Amino acid sequence: MRISIILAHPCPGSFNHAIAGTVADTLAEAGHEVLFHDLYAEKFDPMLPCEEIPRGAVLPAAVALHCREIAEADGIVFVHPDWWGMPPAVLKGWVDRVLRPGVAYRFSETDSGEGIPDGLLHARAVLVFNTSNTPHRRELDVFGDPLERIWKDCIVSFCGIPACHRKMFGVMVTSSDDQRRAWLAEVRKIARRTFPPVA
Numbered sequence: 001m002r003i004s005i006i007l008a009h010p011c012p013g014s015f016n017h018a019i020a021g022t023v024a025d026t027l028a029e030a031g032h033e034v035l036f037h038d039l040y041a042e043k044f045d046p047m048l049p050c051e052e053i054p055r056g057a058v059l060p061a062a063v064a065l066h067c068r069e070i071a072e073a074d075g076i077v078f079v080h081p082d083w084w085g086m087p088p089a090v091l092k093g094w095v096d097r098v099l100r101p102g103v104a105y106r107f108s109e110t111d112s113g114e115g116i117p118d119g120l121l122h123a124r125a126v127l128v129f130n131t132s133n134t135p136h137r138r139e140l141d142v143f144g145d146p147l148e149r150i151w152k153d154c155i156v157s158f159c160g161i162p163a164c165h166r167k168m169f170g171v172m173v174t175s176s177d178d179q180r181r182a183w184l185a186e187v188r189k190i191a192r193r194t195f196p197p198v199a
Contacts, residue, residue, distance in 0.1 A: 001074035002033045003195060004123075008080040008091035010040045015172060015180060019129045020079040022184050026191045031198030035069050039090045046093015055101045066098045073123045075195050076161075078151070082132040082139075082168065085146035095155065104159040119160015126156045126163065127194050129187065132170035139168070165194055 005024055009016035017038075024034050037044075044062070051057060059067065070076065080087045087095075099105070105117040128151050132139065139145050148166060156164040167190060169175075169183045 001195060001198065002035065002072060003027050003075040003077060004035045004069055004073040005037065005077045005079070006091070006094065007036070007038045008040065008078075008088045008094070010088075012041075014081075015131055015169070015175075015183075016079050016081060016129075018180070018184060019131075019169075019187050020077075022187045023077050023079070023127070023129070023191045026188045027195055030192060030195065032075075032195060035073070037066070039094055044090055044094060046090045046096070048093065048096040052097065052100075063097050066094070067100065067103045070098055071103055071120070071122065073121075075125050075127070076121075076123050077127040077129070077191070079129045080131075082130050082134070082147055082170075085143055086150065087147075099155065099159060117158055117160075119158060121159040121161050123161050124163065125165065125194050126151070126161050127190065128164065128166040130166065130168045131172050132168055133173045135171055136168065163194075165190065 005020055005027075007016060007020040011017070020036070020038070024036050027034050042062070044066075052059060052063070078087075078091070080091050086092065101107075102120075104121050105119050107115070107117055128147075130147055134143070147168075151166055152164045167186070175183075
């Protein structure tokens with residue numbers, strides 16, 4: 001299987017980087033082809049210019065590469081922190097520019113404004129790993145876990161992918177080295193369970 005990993009965290013030594021590296025190593029060891037993108041390191045431009053909006057627009061080479069890879073992926077992994085209940089701006093911009101009409105979804109010609117899409121992505125599953133400094137109970141009670149709705153309902157199902165598995169790790173600021181090692185072991189298990197070794 002071909003798996004795309006999209007990482008969005010500005011600090012190279014972050015736990016998000018450790019998660020993404022663990023996923024990449026685990027999937028490669030399982031025989032999968034791994035395509036890895038660190039959006040900050042690549043300086044991915046999140047700004048969607050007006051001329052890119054129309055379906056069939058001519059895209060910059062970097063955006064066209066991401067579109068091609070995500071369209072061909074059998075699985076996708078997103079790794080990012082929870083900032084204000086949202087992904088970092090660079091990842092939101094990636095969604096705007098890459099999960100575009102004609103690549104990730106389309107509306108049928110009979111659509112009269114209902115906005116019900118036909119998902120086009122080939123991937124069978126998405127994994128989302130998040131980090132947070134908010135305790136899980138407070139996240140649910142006060143905020144309602146907006147990232148769950150964003151990824152599962154607003155993005156993954158919209159693009160036609162049947163399965164979305166998400167795991168939040170935290171509280172990061174008070175976590176110990178032992179706790180982080182245990183979390184990375186959990187990351188390995190989740191990655192292998194979602195994308196089993198190639199037979």
